[in-house]
Amino acid sequence: MFRRTLYLKTTVYLIILILLSGLGMALVMRHASPVFILLTALGILYFSFQLLLSFDKMLRKIAYFFNAIENEDSTLFYSEEVSHKPLRELHKSLNRINLLIKEAKLKNREQEQYLEALLEQISTGIIVFNANGNILQANTAAKKLLKYQTLTHIIQLKRVDETLYTTFASLPQNQRQFISLTHQETTAQLALRATPFVARHKKLTLVSIQDIRNELDAKEVESWQKLIRVLTHEIMNSITPITSLSDTLIGYYTTPAASLSAEARENTIKGLEVIRERGHSLIHFVQSYRRLAKLSPPIFKTIAVKPLIEHILLLMASDAGSIPIRFTHKVTPENLLLNADEGQISQVLINLLQNAIHAVRTVENPAITIVAQQDAEHHIQIAITDNGVGIEEELLSQIFIPFFTTREQGSGIGLSISRQIMHKHNGNIRVVSRPQQGSTFTLEF
Known part of the structure; x- marks a missing residue:
């Protein structure tokens, strides 16, 4: 409406100015009276001034309006009764x-x-700081978890704990870091995760802080319970026959008879052989436990993923024996590089491939596929998929427990060691499996 009115008024002024200009030129050419020429010139000046004044008023009002907006003054109001x-x-x-x-x-x-x-209500601590370390946002949960009520700069965290400040200052992007924070007589197990983002052309970092002490305690108790069950099972399997045979042998030698029969001597030899076998089994069990408990730290170096996988598949082809397994692999991009301990990651791949070979030994058209790629966050993933018998749902939560196995000749430490190795690489193993549909084990770095 305003634009239409302005256009109309401007058009009228311009038409009048054009007419007056034409009239003035005609009067000059006809040598008319100077009075008429002067009046025409004054008319041109008047309407030109009115046109400029109209625009100037509006432009000044618009400029004033935008200045008010720039100064965040929204109280400005123009009278609509003019x-x-x-x-x-x-x-x-x-x-x-x-x-x-x-x-x-x-x-x-x-x-x-x-x-x-919302930030004040959640139990997760949230801290946002800029490239200079100035803290722009810190919710109540963060102050409570860090035991500091006024946070303005991350250097203040030195007063809480030197390691806490160092961890904060060097947090890797989109990765969890864990730190134990002791204050007076309480200890908190904190999980920190940093997420970078840009706001108003400024690089900021959001750090989430969670106290996972209760969850860790619950997991620790659960892990001990599972481990104790497995240890009890393994030890009792060896101790029970040893105890039973010992009682039998003691019975042979405490009888009042002067000499043992041939049958008793034969049973004694057999019993001692069983005791020896069970003793060796216990020694093997202890050695496996020692191997599990003494995993060396990884020695990181840059590895070309494709040659590594091809080398492992070449080694594992002989393990397949007479099983006609179709091995395939795909690495995207082909020059994909991984920073890891080559020996330990090779061991993980061998463990998973051995399990996959065992899973497909009874199915038709057995196939095992390895796919290595980067996810959306540029984290490397290596997935090993088989079309084998799969894993029962109730067993999925137990397969990583040390010494748990469903195979007669299995040691039960392969997957447990593999997960430990991945944890030492700041990674994880994820498994998806359905009975009779196969399994996929994914290494996430």
């Missing part, structure tokens, strides 16, 4: 824009208050 129609329409338009800006600010403020309330 008699000048174009100016009245301009005032209405500016007031309408001002109202829209007010509403947008109100919505933003409500959203900000909602997010602030």
Whole structure:
């Protein structure tokens, strides 16, 4: 409406100016009276001034309006009762824009208050700091977990714990770091994760902080319970026959008879052989436990993934024996590089491939596929998929327990060692399996 009125008024002024200019030229050419020429010139000057004044008023009002917006002053209001129609329409338009800006600010403020309330209510600590270490946001949970009530710079964390500050200052992106924080007589197990983002062209870092002490305690108790069950099972399997045979042999030699029969001597020899076998089994069990407990730290170096996989598959082809397994692999990109301990990762791949070979030995058209690639966050994943018998759902939670095995000749430490190796590489093993549909073990670095 304002634009249409302005266009109409401007058009009228321009038409009048054109007519007066034409009239003035005609009067000059006809040598008319100087009075008429002067009046025509004054008319041109008057309407030119009115046109400029009209635009100047509006431009000054618009400039003033935008200055107010720039200064975040939304209280400005222009009277809509003026008699000048174009100016009245301009005032209405500016007031309408001002109202829209007010509403947008109100919505933003409500959203900000909602997010602030949300941050204050969650139990996860949230800290946002800039490239200089200045803390822009720290919720109540963060202050409580870090035992510091006024946080303005991450250097203040030195007063809480030197290691905490060092960890904060060097947090890798999108990876979890764990730290034990002791304050007075309480200890918290903190999990930290840093996520970088950009706001208003400034690089910021958001750090989430969680106290996982209770979860760790519960997991530790659960792990001990599972391990004790397995240890009890393994030890009792060896101790029970030894005890039983010992009682039998003692019975032979405590009888009042002067000499043993041939049958008793034969049973004695057999019993001693069983005791020896069970003793060797216990020694093997202890050695396996020692191997599990004394895993050396990884020696990191850059590894070309494709040659590594091809080498492992060449080694494992002989393990397949007479089973016609179709091995395939795909590495994307082909020059994919991994920073890891080559020996330990090779051992993990061998363990998983041995399990896969065992899983497909009774199926038709057995196949094992290895796929290595990067996910959306550029983390490397190596997935080993087989079309074997799969794993029962109730066993999935137990397969990583040391010495748990469903195979007669299995040691039960392969997957447990593999997971330990991946944890030492700041990674994990994920498994997806369905009975009679195969399994996929994914190494996530």
